[in-house]
Amino acid sequence: MAGRLWASTVGKKAVMAVTGGVLLLYVVAHMAGNLKVFAGRESIDGYGVFLREFLAPVLGYGGLVWVIRAVLSLSVILHMTAAVQLARRAKRARPVSYATRPKVNGSYAARTMRWGGVIVALFVVYHVLDLTAGVLNPHGVEGEIHANVVADFQHWYVVLAYTVAVVALGFHLRHGIWSALRSLGLGSARRAAAVKTAALVVSVAITVGFLSVPYAVLFGLVSDQ
Amino acid sequence: MRYTLRVWRQSGPSSRGQLVEYTVDDISADMSFLEMLDVLNERLLLEGESPVAFDHDCREGICGACGVMIDGVAHGPERATTTCQLHMRHFDPAKPIVVEPWRAAPFPVVRDLVVDRSALDRVIEAGGYISAPTGAAPDAHAVPVPKPVADTAFEAAACIGCGACVAACPNGSSMLFTAAKVTHLGVLPQGQPERHARAADMLRAQDDLGFGGCTLTGECTAVCPKGIPLETISRLNHDVLAAAMMGQ
Secondary structure, rough: OOOHHHOHHHHHHHHHHHHHHHHHHHHHHHHHHHHHHOOOHHHHHHHHHHHHHHHHHHHOOOOHHHHHHHHHHHHHHHHHHHHHHHHHHHHHHHOOOOOOOOOOOOOOHHHHHHHHHHHHHHHHHHHHHHHHHOOOOOOOOOOOHHHHHHHHOOHHHHHHHHHHHHHHHHHHHHHHHHHHHHHHOOOOOEEEHHHHHHHHHHHHHHHHHHHHHHHHOOOOOOOOO | OOOEEEEEEOOOOOOOOEEEEEOOOOOOOEEHHHHHHHEEEEEEEHHOOOOOOOOOOOOOOOOOOOOOOEEOOOOOOOOOOOOHEEEEOOOOOOEEEEEOOOOOOOOOOEEEEEEEOOHHHHHHHOOOOOOOOOOOOOOOOOOOOHHOOOOOHHHHHOOOOOOHHHOOOOOOOOHHHHHHHHHHHHHHHHHOHHHHHHHHHHHHHHHHHHHHOOOOOOOOHHHOOOOOOOOHHHHHHHHHHHHOOOOO
C-alpha cells in the first residue's frame, strides 16, 4: 500500500501533509518553549534541562531530545523528497512556458511554497549550527540557552536572517495548513473559509511568537542583566 | 476598432513556433474573441497567407472545443467564460493581445493554437463511467437522489473538458478535470460500486500521461469556464486515499 501511494502524486501530497503536520506540532511546541526566555534565565535554561531529564529513566539523559530529532529528520527527509519529486514532475509537465503569465488567483503563499521551503530548510541548517551545536553562536556554550540567545540577537544581521526565515515559514504554513487538509481529503466547501482563517491565525501566531524573542533582545527588553 | 495581436504560429507538431504580430481592423465591441480571429483569418486568406488554426465548435460555451491563453490567462480575462463567449469590449485596443496555445507536455501543439487534448480522453477511459445493467432504461425515479447530492454532482458534471485547468496550473496538472469527473460520478448512488477504484485508476492514468501533481494553488478554479470548485479535488484525494486503505 505504501509503495502504491508513494508512486502517485496524491500519495506524495498525503505524505507531505502528514509530515508537515508533525513538523507543525514541533514548531508550535518550539515557539511556546522559546517564550520562556521572557521568564528569565533560570526558566529557559531549566527548560532545556527538563527536556533532557524527561523520560530519562527510560530513554537515558537527553534521550527524548534524540527521539524528537530522529522523528523530525525523518519527516523533513520525506517532506523534501516528495516536494522535489513533485516539482520536477511539474517542470516536465510544462516544457514550454508562456510568453506572458499574470497570476490569476494571486495567492502569494501558494506560489512561494517551493522557494519558501528552501529558505526554511537552509535556515534550519544555520539554526542547528547556531543554537543547537553552538558552532556559529557568538557565545556558544551548551546549556547556557539564555546567554546564547542574548549573544545572538545583539547583531542586527542575525535578527534579519531570523526574520526572513520566520516570515518565510509563516507564508509556508499559511498555504501549507490549508492545503494539507485538502491533500488528506478533509476540505469541504462549507469549512473552506473557516479553515483558511484558522490557517492564517496559526501562521501569524507562530510568526509573531518566534519573532518576539529576537526583537526583544535587539531592543534590550531581554538582556544578560 | 483596431486591435494588435501577437499570435503563436507553429506549422506542425515538431516545428518551431513563434509569436507573430498582426493588426485587425473593423472589430466591433460585440464580436466574440473567435469572431475577431475569423476576421483576421479572412484577411490572411485573401492575402494568400495561411489562417491561424484554432479549435472551435458550438460557440455557445458548452462544447469545450475552444480555448486559448489570452494575455497569459486561460479563456481570457472574464471569469467563468469560454473564449467563444468572451467579447472584444473587454479588451483595450491600445494594448496588444498575446494569444498562445495551452502549454502542457500531455497537450502537444498540433498547429498554431490547436493542441491535442486526447490525454483527457485517456483519463476518462480509465474510470469515467458507471456500470449499469443493459436492457430497458430504469424508471427515472427508481433510484432516489437527495437534492443537495444532485446539485453537487451537477456542479461537477458541468465540466466541458476544455483543458483550461491544465493550461492555468503552474504544475501542468489536470487535477480539476479528473476531480470533476470523480465527484460527478462518485457522489451519485449509481457511481458507488466503482467509486474508490475509479478515483485511483483515473489518477494513475493522469500521472502516467505526464500531468503534474496538484499543489492546490487554485489557479484552475479561477479560470474554469464552468466554475468547478476546488473542493472536488479534496473529494478526489479522499477517495484515492480511501482506495489505498482498502487495497484497491
